[in-house]
Amino acid sequence: MNTAHAKRSLVGLGLVLGYGACAPSNGPESARAPEQKAAPPVEAELRATPPATPAGPSSSSAPSSSTPAAPSSQAQAGQPLGAPFLQPSSTEPPGPLVCVQPTDPELDKESSWSRELGQMIDRQLHRLRNCSLDLPPGDEGQITLRLVYDKAGAPVSQHVVTSTSNACAASECLKQGLSKVEAPTLVIEQAALDLTLRLERGSVPTRVSDRVDPLTPDEPTVSAGGCVDDDVARLSQAKVREVVSTSYDQLQACYGQALMRDHKAAGKVTFEFVIGRKGSVSEAWVSDATLRDCAAIHCMLDKFRGLSFPEPVGRSVRVIYPISYVLEQTPLTLR
Numbered sequence: 001m002n003t004a005h006a007k008r009s010l011v012g013l014g015l016v017l018g019y020g021a022c023a024p025s026n027g028p029e030s031a032r033a034p035e036q037k038a039a040p041p042v043e044a045e046l047r048a049t050p051p052a053t054p055a056g057p058s059s060s061s062a063p064s065s066s067t068p069a070a071p072s073s074q075a076q077a078g079q080p081l082g083a084p085f086l087q088p089s090s091t092e093p094p095g096p097l098v099c100v101q102p103t104d105p106e107l108d109k110e111s112s113w114s115r116e117l118g119q120m121i122d123r124q125l126h127r128l129r130n131c132s133l134d135l136p137p138g139d140e141g142q143i144t145l146r147l148v149y150d151k152a153g154a155p156v157s158q159h160v161v162t163s164t165s166n167a168c169a170a171s172e173c174l175k176q177g178l179s180k181v182e183a184p185t186l187v188i189e190q191a192a193l194d195l196t197l198r199l200e201r202g203s204v205p206t207r208v209s210d211r212v213d214p215l216t217p218d219e220p221t222v223s224a225g226g227c228v229d230d231d232v233a234r235l236s237q238a239k240v241r242e243v244v245s246t247s248y249d250q251l252q253a254c255y256g257q258a259l260m261r262d263h264k265a266a267g268k269v270t271f272e273f274v275i276g277r278k279g280s281v282s283e284a285w286v287s288d289a290t291l292r293d294c295a296a297i298h299c300m301l302d303k304f305r306g307l308s309f310p311e312p313v314g315r316s317v318r319v320i321y322p323i324s325y326v327l328e329q330t331p332l333t334l335r
Contacts, residue, residue: 046251046252046324046326097292097297099298100288100289101287102288113184117149117181118207121181122207126204128173129202129205131199135199137201140198141163141164142163142164143164143171144161145159145171145174145196146158146159146160146214146315149193151186151188151189152185153184155178155180157313158175158178160175161214161216161229196208229313231313232313235310240319247303251303254299254300254303255300257296261293267289267291268289268291268325269286270322271286273285273304273307274318275317276316277311279311284301304321
């Protein structure tokens with residue numbers, strides 16, 4: 001197997017996460033907040049060369065994973081996972097893959113908690129027109145704030161997630177004014193609302209309904225002094241890519257297992273995982289896959305579950321991470 005080669009690019013910025021995201025707990029489903037909206041997807045590509053010959057159980061043509069893969073349908077049928085070359089239909093039966101769990105659409109809907117809190121915030125925004133007096137006449141700024149609340153609905157903290165440079169001067173005034181807004185009670189210990197505001201000199205700040213990224217962008221547009229909170233900036237889009245990239249060799253080894261069973265195995269696997277409030281991965285699943293090998297996918301999921309990130313501020317973060325597993329053919333040599 002060749003050394004892992006990865007090509008990563010950020011796609012779909014602002015197309016997945018919407019206003020009103022709040023944090024799920026790390027506990028059972030019944031204790032979750034009603035929504036768990038995702039950060040914009042990050043795509044990666046891993047390439048591998050198939051084994052030169054059909055591989056048996058003792059073959060070393062592809063690296064093996066350090067974590068045992070879950071049994072595939074062929075293993076359940078009594079056929080060893082290291083059996084010689086199999087057609088895709090022999091690895092997984094036609095139809096939906098049992099290892100794929102489509103994401104519950106309810107996770108992306110605005111909850112009644114955030115909707116009610118938004119109405120309370122709207123009433124408070126009418127009192128905050130003076131926060132934008134430092135903007136030049138005719139200028140317009142934008143800022144995203146994270147408002148953190150405890151179980152009783154009391155404000156815990158306020159943070160700048162991203163901001164245009166001209167909106168930084170208004171950040172402290174806005175945080176102070178919004179700290180007076182109490183939220184409805186929660187079924188979990190803590191939750192957060194990411195709120196984007198459009199600012200114009202002397203005008204009432206207005207909520208922007210565009211989808212909000214809970215991760216700070218790679219190059220946040222802030223003033224030279226900076227107003228994005230350092231604690232928030234630790235978990236950025238770039239940091240997520242960096243942490244996941246440390247497992248690329250292991251993920252490629254899982255792909256190698258699929259190639260041992262089918263020399264033409266290739267496709268995209270869309271992983272979704274939740275970075276819990278302590279930075280560990282509290283949940284991980286595959287929401288879509290065209291790579292038809294559940295044993296390899298289970299192996300890959302184990303790698304995601306072992307990742308550790310900087311702690312998110314005030315909320316958990318759901319990340320969508322599609323990876324394309326590409327077959328890299330060995331060039332023919334003419335003699």
